[in-house]
Amino acid sequence: xxxxxxxxxxxxxxxxxxxxxxxxxxxxxxxxxxxxxxxxxxxxxxxxxxxxxxxxxxxxxxxxxxxxxxxxxxxxxxxxxxxxxxxxxxxxxxxxxxxxxxxxxxxxxxxxxxxxxxxxxxxxxxxxxxxxxxxxxxxxxxxxxxxxxxxxxxxxxxxxxxxxxxxxxxxxxxxxxxxxxxxxxxxxxxxxxxxxxxxxxxxxxxxxxxxxxxxxxxxxxxxxxxxxxxxxxxxxxxxxxxxxxxxxxxxxxxxxxxxxxxxxxxxxxxxxxxxxxxxxxxxxx
Numbered sequence: 001x002x003x004x005x006x007x008x009x010x011x012x013x014x015x016x017x018x019x020x021x022x023x024x025x026x027x028x029x030x031x032x033x034x035x036x037x038x039x040x041x042x043x044x045x046x047x048x049x050x051x052x053x054x055x056x057x058x059x060x061x062x063x064x065x066x067x068x069x070x071x072x073x074x075x076x077x078x079x080x081x082x083x084x085x086x087x088x089x090x091x092x093x094x095x096x097x098x099x100x101x102x103x104x105x106x107x108x109x110x111x112x113x114x115x116x117x118x119x120x121x122x123x124x125x126x127x128x129x130x131x132x133x134x135x136x137x138x139x140x141x142x143x144x145x146x147x148x149x150x151x152x153x154x155x156x157x158x159x160x161x162x163x164x165x166x167x168x169x170x171x172x173x174x175x176x177x178x179x180x181x182x183x184x185x186x187x188x189x190x191x192x193x194x195x196x197x198x199x200x201x202x203x204x205x206x207x208x209x210x211x212x213x214x215x216x217x218x219x220x221x222x223x224x225x226x227x228x229x230x231x232x233x234x235x236x237x238x239x240x241x242x243x244x245x246x247x248x249x250x251x252x253x254x255x256x257x258x259x260x261x262x263x264x265x266x267x268x269x270x271x272x273x274x275x276x277x278x279x280x281x282x283x284x285x
Contacts, residue, residue, distance in 0.1 A: 002059075002091070004098040007049040010058060012036070018051070018058040022081025037215055041191045042078035042182050043067045048106055050099045052082075052091045059083045060091035062099065067186050069112055075103050076181045077113035093125060104284060111282040112181060114254065116275060123278065131280040136257040137180065140266050141274045144217070144250050148270040149239045152232050158207075160236050163199030165209055174208065174223035177256035180279065183220040196244040200224065200233045210237045217247030222262075234265055254279075 007015065016032050023029070030038060043065030051061035060083065065076035082091050103111070114137065115122050154160070165171060166185070181187065188195055194215055200208035208224035219241070224233050242250060250271055255262045263273060 002094075003053045004050060004095060005053065006047055006102070007051055007058075007061065007063070008046045010046070010051065014058055015061070015063075018061055018083065019079060019081060021083050022061070024084075034216060037191065037194065037213075039063060039065075039078060041187050041194075041213070042076060043187070043190060044078055048075065048099070048102060048108075050095050050102070052086075052095055054086070059086045060095055062092070062095050064099070064103075065181070066106070066108070067181075069110070069181055069184075070178075072109040073107050074181075075108045075111045077111070078182075080113075093129065096129060100284070108284055110284055112279070114180070114277045114279050116277055118275065123280075126280050126282075129282065131282045133278045134281045135180075135279040137254040137277040137279060138257055138263065138273055139254060139275050139277065140250075140252040140271045142250050142271040143248055144242060144245060145248075146270060147242070147250055148268070149235075149242065151235045151239050154232055154236050157202060158231070158233060158236075159201045160233075160240050161199060161201070163197050163206070163209060165197050165199070165211070171206070171209060171223065174225050176223075176259040176261060179221055180254035183218075183254055188220065195220070196241060198237050198241045200228075200237055202228065208233050208237060210234075210241050212241045212244060214244050214246050217245050217249045217251050219250060219252045222252075229261070235269065238269060 016035055019035055044063050045066045048066055049062060049064045051058045053059065061081060062077060063079040065078045067074060080092055115126060188211060194213055196212050196214050198210050199206050207228045210222035211220045213220060222234060222237065252266060252271065254277065
């Protein structure tokens with residue numbers, strides 16, 4: 001008999017085993033350390049995450065991150081999966097439905113997730129649950145040794161150097177789009193020591209910055225103030241920040257599909273478009 005319950009008493013070893021089995025066919029694989037990093041960065045709360053169990057074996061799950069997004073208390077799906085032999089039973093939907101009273105009681109106002117566009121079955125399930133597409137995202141992945149990190153000389157009036165940025169509202173003017181859940185400053189603060197930040201300065205004024213999660217290779221944010229673009233500043237920041245990368249790949253996840261400038265920039269650095277996702281939202285009354 002299938003039992004549904006919170007993951008607050010489930011060991012991380014059991015969580016990882018279920019995650020590994022559920023996602024064994026996905027193109028991007030995570031080891032145990034990488035999964036721990038991902039869950040912490042995305043705000044994973046075991047008490048408000050839930051699973052389906054068969055004889056104490058976790059066979060379907062949803063890992064929920066909890067935080068604030070666009071001013072609303074939000075639950076974020078940081079991983080939903082079902083073991084292959086248990087698929088086709090609607091367990092993911094049943095786990096989600098089981099979780100809703102607990103999320104409402106916790107004051108959650110909306111549920112946020114991202115889903116690969118080439119996974120139409122998952123998209124259909126979410127739409128039936130009432131989710132609406134809010135944005136479309138691109139993602140880019142490249143082995144670092146294959147990325148083009150060559151740069152032209154930069155005018156000496158510009159300096160690239162390490163910097164500390166803490167969600168200063170002034171840098172929002174550099175953005176072409178608002179960062180997704182996993183890339184915003186709340187996520188960065190959860191794993192602050194694992195991130196490296198690089199800034200570009202002109203006459204002591206910050207005109208650009210980038211942020212890298214060194215253990216995963218995720219370039220979470222990169223932006224240059226509009227008047228200073230196409231001067232090679234982004235390329236110089238990228239070259240400097242990846243010196244701290246401890247992962248064999250460079251990944252840029254969840255750039256807004258409307259932002260063609262980041263596509264052009266990354267592809268010029270031989271970091272190609274690898275796929276697309278939908279951001280979907282369900283308001284919780």
